[in-house]
Amino acid sequence: MAGEETIAALAAIWDECSSSARWPALLPVLRQLVDQFQQSADDDTRAEIAMRITDLLRDTDPDLYQKLITMRKAMRAGEAHNRFSTRGMPSDAELSAAWQEIRTREASIHGESITTGNITGTGIAIGQGAQATVHQHFYEPRFTRYTDIACPRRVWIETPRIPVVVRLTVQRPAYSADVQELTLDPTQTVRVSLQAPGFIVLGPTVQPIAIAADADSAPVVFDLRPEKVGHTSLTFDFFQGNEPVGTAVVAVEITAYDVIEGAAPAPVRPLAFGKNVEPPDVVLHIAVEESPPSLVFSLIRDGGAWWKTFPPVRIRQLPESYAAGLYRSIASLAGSDDPVVKEVLGRRLSIPPDDVDRSVKNLGRNLWKSLIPDDLKALYAAERDDWANKTLLILSDEPHLPWELVWPYDEGGRWSDEVPWCCTLNMTRWLRKDGRGNGNEAPPGRLSLRRLAVLAPTYSLLNNLSGAQMEQDVMRDMIAQRGLEDVSPPQPAWGSVIDLLERGGYDWVHAAAHGNFYAANPEADSALWLQHDRALTPDAIVGPEIEAHLRAQRPAFFFNACQVGRQSWTLTRIGGWANRLIGAGAGLFVGPLWEVRDNTALTFASTFYRALFDGETVARAARSARLAARSTGDPTWLAYSIYAHPNARVAQGA
Numbered sequence: 001m002a003g004e005e006t007i008a009a010l011a012a013i014w015d016e017c018s019s020s021a022r023w024p025a026l027l028p029v030l031r032q033l034v035d036q037f038q039q040s041a042d043d044d045t046r047a048e049i050a051m052r053i054t055d056l057l058r059d060t061d062p063d064l065y066q067k068l069i070t071m072r073k074a075m076r077a078g079e080a081h082n083r084f085s086t087r088g089m090p091s092d093a094e095l096s097a098a099w100q101e102i103r104t105r106e107a108s109i110h111g112e113s114i115t116t117g118n119i120t121g122t123g124i125a126i127g128q129g130a131q132a133t134v135h136q137h138f139y140e141p142r143f144t145r146y147t148d149i150a151c152p153r154r155v156w157i158e159t160p161r162i163p164v165v166v167r168l169t170v171q172r173p174a175y176s177a178d179v180q181e182l183t184l185d186p187t188q189t190v191r192v193s194l195q196a197p198g199f200i201v202l203g204p205t206v207q208p209i210a211i212a213a214d215a216d217s218a219p220v221v222f223d224l225r226p227e228k229v230g231h232t233s234l235t236f237d238f239f240q241g242n243e244p245v246g247t248a249v250v251a252v253e254i255t256a257y258d259v260i261e262g263a264a265p266a267p268v269r270p271l272a273f274g275k276n277v278e279p280p281d282v283v284l285h286i287a288v289e290e291s292p293p294s295l296v297f298s299l300i301r302d303g304g305a306w307w308k309t310f311p312p313v314r315i316r317q318l319p320e321s322y323a324a325g326l327y328r329s330i331a332s333l334a335g336s337d338d339p340v341v342k343e344v345l346g347r348r349l350s351i352p353p354d355d356v357d358r359s360v361k362n363l364g365r366n367l368w369k370s371l372i373p374d375d376l377k378a379l380y381a382a383e384r385d386d387w388a389n390k391t392l393l394i395l396s397d398e399p400h401l402p403w404e405l406v407w408p409y410d411e412g413g414r415w416s417d418e419v420p421w422c423c424t425l426n427m428t429r430w431l432r433k434d435g436r437g438n439g440n441e442a443p444p445g446r447l448s449l450r451r452l453a454v455l456a457p458t459y460s461l462l463n464n465l466s467g468a469q470m471e472q473d474v475m476r477d478m479i480a481q482r483g484l485e486d487v488s489p490p491q492p493a494w495g496s497v498i499d500l501l502e503r504g505g506y507d508w509v510h511a512a513a514h515g516n517f518y519a520a521n522p523e524a525d526s527a528l529w530l531q532h533d534r535a536l537t538p539d540a541i542v543g544p545e546i547e548a549h550l551r552a553q554r555p556a557f558f559f560n561a562c563q564v565g566r567q568s569w570t571l572t573r574i575g576g577w578a579n580r581l582i583g584a585g586a587g588l589f590v591g592p593l594w595e596v597r598d599n600t601a602l603t604f605a606s607t608f609y610r611a612l613f614d615g616e617t618v619a620r621a622a623r624s625a626r627l628a629a630r631s632t633g634d635p636t637w638l639a640y641s642i643y644a645h646p647n648a649r650v651a652q653g654a
Helices: 002-017 023-039 043-060 062-076 092-110 319-334 339-344 353-371 374-382 466-482 494-503 544-553 577-584 598-613 618-629
Strands: 113-115 131-133 143-150 154-156 162-169 181-184 190-195 199-201 206-209 220-226 230-240 243-255 282-290 293-301 306-309 391-396 426-431 446-448 451-455 508-512 527-529 556-560 588-592 640-643 649-651
Touching: 002 023, 002 043, 002 062, 002 092, 023 043, 023 092, 043 062, 143 230, 143 243, 162 190, 162 206, 181 243, 190 282, 190 306, 206 220, 230 282, 293 374, 319 353, 426 577, 426 618, 451 466, 466 508, 466 598, 494 544, 508 598, 544 577, 556 577, 556 598, 577 588, 577 640, 598 618, 598 649, 618 640
Parallel strands: 113 131, 154 243, 282 391, 391 426, 426 640, 446 649, 451 508, 508 556, 556 588
Antiparallel strands: 143 162, 143 181, 162 220, 190 206, 190 230, 199 220, 230 243, 282 293, 293 306, 588 640
16 A cells, blocks of 8 residues: 555645745656556556655655655545545545546646656656656665664673574664664665674574565564674674675674673764666675684675675684785785895895796785685686676775785686686775774765876985876876866875865875885875875874765775785774775775886876776776786786776766
8 A cells, every 4th residue: 555655645745846946857757657656557566666756755855755754644544634535545536536637737737748758767857848758767766774783782601592683674773783874775685694703693694684665674583602702793784686785783792601781772873875886796705703713705696696605714824914925025026026035035136027927826826725715716617707707896804915816726727717806807896884994885886087186296305206297197188188177286295185185176086106005003104105205194084074075075096106005904993095095985996005117007097097988887997907007027917906886987077
């Protein structure tokens, strides 16, 4: 009945709607939705159309939405006085007659002829003149739901079973272990995945949640058994299809003594993200578990219908230590130095370009050999041809390892990939949002590229980068050719750059500069070097002026500077440029993980932008840029880490 109630309530308030300033835009769309409702005999289709009407009014005219909801409730209670001959809900005949009267009256007044269309997708078309024609792709419904998690915050190690209940509610819950606001597609099932270090999960770790039109979801229950005393966190990842739509985190203490503890409300972290983008073909979620130290890989594809978590990969060395040694090796290779000779003997020994390439390949193959689960290797080997050219999103809690460099091969010698995953696949990364300020809930599908700031400093004490000035010239030519607005500061001095970030008015920042990364203090010491040898560090991205713009505009940042793509841990969270910017709201971050050469860095950047302006997705543009920058003996082409939705595109002038 929910569909009929919405259509009846809309008819009841129809005459009042004409006073709305948005009514000329809403009118043709609502007419077509009502026509489709009346022409359909399928209950599910009719319910979906009613939901689209409700969401359309909610998102475009909140006042009309409130009138619709109030009228619907009144009619349901039998209390409404309206155009129908009876109080409350009208009969089908009365409803049809009312709509016929509305359409006949309006046609006689305006002389309009209405063409029925297929109302799917996003946007609103406003016709001019006598005929209002509705085309495809108008409005995609969205629901807002809130996470309601019932979970004890302290549990006794001897407790045999702890039930954790998860549901999605229409109203914000007053008592929940963590409240997250999720924007959902009502036509897709939500899947919630639980990671529970310190517990044994007694049942499936991934469970589906069906979304109801006007009601809270049915609850799903995870049964846990405490395994280890100490503080831990339960992480609930919510997906629709392949897309992450939100994450809730609940801190729990497992005690050595019996306790009585109820769930306590947690602070709300609002979420805001765009969804108008094709989901990635494959999502590889990489989680870190502390006890025992391990990496847990989950593969999600086929719109979320196929979801597999592989056995944990035990790690005997801290990822940051392993990554530090790997980056030292690559940095030496970038300078064509033999890393072993340089480390042991303290002197340089040049190595041939072909040997550099083979050494980089071996580093990537070692990542494949050591870190990728055997079952995932076997799956990739069996489906290798199908994986080629697919979009891959790496959704990782692990900030140190260069997953772009993973280079698959068969230990039996039957096959080996010619290039690593970042070039066989259209691959990007994203940092999952959690309770410690890491990451963001979801990457946007559209990136505005209209107001561009270019930062290309010169130096007094540091070596000047001739390539940076060339890169600045290329970017300025691009601004002129593409009709962009140049919002660059006159000089990229520290104060001028902070002024730019606080003032806003930009949607893309490109820097060609020196950079450094310091794992011991990644927020305060990792530097993008500006004019007069001043360092811009990630901890400068703070404050309401800067963060409000990042959250609202979701701008992009391309830092073409050595090492700025690297991350490490601070006291409480991931530190470095990527997480600082992404966590604050940026929609894209591109930066090298190690030292890069001027000429190939320029080739990568210019190819990347050219592909974006030609309409390519971010992942395809990055792949094209890597291959264009590839040259013998130069690992620059593999240095770049791209944090974005793989299928995001730029919208010029958006």
